[in-house]
Amino acid sequence: MTDEQANESASRPRKRSVYSTSGQGRYIDNEYSNIRTDLIHVSHDKLENILIKSYQKHLLRYAWFNPLSILLALGFSIATSDFKTSAFGINAATWRAFFMLTLTLSSIWLVYTIIQLVKNWNDSSIESLINRIKNVDS
Numbered sequence: 001m002t003d004e005q006a007n008e009s010a011s012r013p014r015k016r017s018v019y020s021t022s023g024q025g026r027y028i029d030n031e032y033s034n035i036r037t038d039l040i041h042v043s044h045d046k047l048e049n050i051l052i053k054s055y056q057k058h059l060l061r062y063a064w065f066n067p068l069s070i071l072l073a074l075g076f077s078i079a080t081s082d083f084k085t086s087a088f089g090i091n092a093a094t095w096r097a098f099f100m101l102t103l104t105l106s107s108i109w110l111v112y113t114i115i116q117l118v119k120n121w122n123d124s125s126i127e128s129l130i131n132r133i134k135n136v137d138s
Contacts, residue, residue, distance in 0.1 A: 040134055050132050057124040060117050067110035074103040 042050075078099050083092040122128060131137070 038134075042133055047133065050129070054124075054129045054132065057120050060113070060120050061124055063113045064110060064117060067106050067113055070106040071103065071110055074099055074106060078103065 078096075081096075081099075083096045086092055087095065
């Protein structure tokens with residue numbers, strides 16, 4: 001069977017009978033088949049390497065959650081705290097400086113993760129993973 005014949009037979013509807021559990025016959029008017037597919041041969045170690053690298057890139061899509069959560073928690077803490085008394089033997093100015101430094105570092109971390117996310121957005125998609133497994137350029 002040639003490819004043209006396979007395409008024609010796959011797109012033509014065909015009638016067939018289907019019987020229900022009650023034994024009464026029912027008919028399906030049209031049945032369509034779409035079973036053409038590609039076969040990909042790949043070795044186990046190559047597939048494992050591709051999946052490990054793809055998983056690391058996929059994690060970049062969610063890497064911004066942590067720095068944003070820390071940034072929001074610290075922002076609310078700074079906004080609602082007085083820093084008037086000392087706690088654990090550390091004066092209020094030191095606590096405020098510590099919170100401000102941590103807020104700044106989490107802001108830098110958030111910007112860095114967003115830049116990495118934007119750079120690797122297309123490489124972290126399912127289509128990109130399939131193309132790497134197929135060993136084709138997207």
